[in-house]
Amino acid sequence: MRRCPFPRVVNGSRDGEIYAGSFNQIETFMNGWTRAHQYDYLLRLSNNEKRKKAEAKEVERQRLAKEREEKRKMFAILANKEEKDVDLT
Numbered sequence: 001m002r003r004c005p006f007p008r009v010v011n012g013s014r015d016g017e018i019y020a021g022s023f024n025q026i027e028t029f030m031n032g033w034t035r036a037h038q039y040d041y042l043l044r045l046s047n048n049e050k051r052k053k054a055e056a057k058e059v060e061r062q063r064l065a066k067e068r069e070e071k072r073k074m075f076a077i078l079a080n081k082e083e084k085d086v087d088l089t
Helices: 023-042 048-079
Strands: none
Touching: none
């Protein structure tokens, strides 16, 4: 069975897969996705503004984590230590 790369955000704010099933299952997945969003709107649990804020917050969290990891690597190289031995506090 062939794996489906859809829908995947490439060079965007998300690097992970949203769906990793077969082509035969994509219609069911997309119907469920749409219904979940409609249900959130119906209950007023979410809207586009809240989704954008949450996504921006997650992008920033991932950026900071990546920055910390890069610092850890840089300090490890400068101190000739293993990455796990470097303390960034």
